[in-house]
Amino acid sequence: MAQEAVARPREETLSFWKREQALLKARVVDWDTEAWQRDPAFPGLHRVGGVDVSFVKGDSIRACASLVVLSYPELEVVYEDCRMVSLTAPYLSGFLAFREVPFLVDAVQRLREKEPSLVPQVLFVDGNGVLHPRGFGVACHLGVLTGLPCIGVAKKLLQVDGLENNAQHKDKALRSHEHSTKPLYVSVGHRVSLEAAVRLTHSCCRFRIPEPVRQADIRSRDHIRRSLGGPGPQQESRSQEARRPKVGPERGPEERPGEGRAPEARSPGPRTHTKAPGPGAQEQ
Numbered sequence: 001m002a003q004e005a006v007a008r009p010r011e012e013t014l015s016f017w018k019r020e021q022a023l024l025k026a027r028v029v030d031w032d033t034e035a036w037q038r039d040p041a042f043p044g045l046h047r048v049g050g051v052d053v054s055f056v057k058g059d060s061i062r063a064c065a066s067l068v069v070l071s072y073p074e075l076e077v078v079y080e081d082c083r084m085v086s087l088t089a090p091y092l093s094g095f096l097a098f099r100e101v102p103f104l105v106d107a108v109q110r111l112r113e114k115e116p117s118l119v120p121q122v123l124f125v126d127g128n129g130v131l132h133p134r135g136f137g138v139a140c141h142l143g144v145l146t147g148l149p150c151i152g153v154a155k156k157l158l159q160v161d162g163l164e165n166n167a168q169h170k171d172k173a174l175r176s177h178e179h180s181t182k183p184l185y186v187s188v189g190h191r192v193s194l195e196a197a198v199r200l201t202h203s204c205c206r207f208r209i210p211e212p213v214r215q216a217d218i219r220s221r222d223h224i225r226r227s228l229g230g231p232g233p234q235q236e237s238r239s240q241e242a243r244r245p246k247v248g249p250e251r252g253p254e255e256r257p258g259e260g261r262a263p264e265a266r267s268p269g270p271r272t273h274t275k276a277p278g279p280g281a282q283e284q
Helices: 012-025 095-115 136-144 167-172 192-204 211-228
Strands: 047-056 062-071 075-085 123-125 151-155 183-189 235-237
Touching: 012 136, 047 095, 047 151, 062 095, 062 211, 075 151, 075 211, 095 136, 123 136, 123 211, 136 151, 136 183, 151 192, 167 211, 183 192
Parallel strands: 047 123, 123 151
Antiparallel strands: 047 062, 047 235, 062 075, 151 183
């Protein structure tokens, strides 16, 4: 049975969130801090992570938080952690991190405790980094709290000063491959430059979405499906869930999961956006 939506936070809570964002924003590092980031071939990079939160269809409280780690450059999943969670904060545009990041930080901490050798050297986040109304999106928030290099990859453009959602901006946005009609918005999260973030995003795209985020999404959906015992899809991704009516302003812009274990290796079927060609691949 679907649970009722979380109520809009009170004004004092919103004020606290804004102050917290401002404090954490001061700790963002928007340049390359690792030697492997400075070479276009990324020598020394062996593990890339991805995080995602998928929601139970028709339910704004129950969700699945997923963290996966892939080998690089093979892009094969070597670790996954999918957990059902109960959200305590509503979705409000510009404050996504307060809704989702606590569960993702927990997932990173579990990995550090269980399999420290598999901690990713960089995390791809399904959301924005500094490409955010206050310059501090979910990728920045997660990066600062975990200390990991993070890259924000969003499918929609948030309303940010100096950027307009028009045909001209779409010509400059990153596309995963030359036939893609849907752009991606890559931005700095933490401890990585925009140039390195764009290059790495490009190299991790087999489909439209970078493989670490794509695998985190696939596995979280499958985990919900198995947890609910349904024969077919019972959930939706955050991007789909965001289209449903919500409390507060509207948001602007197939494989087996596990519970924090290393799966068998298998082949998986302001600083703003920038343009980059992509490899030949189908869109998804």
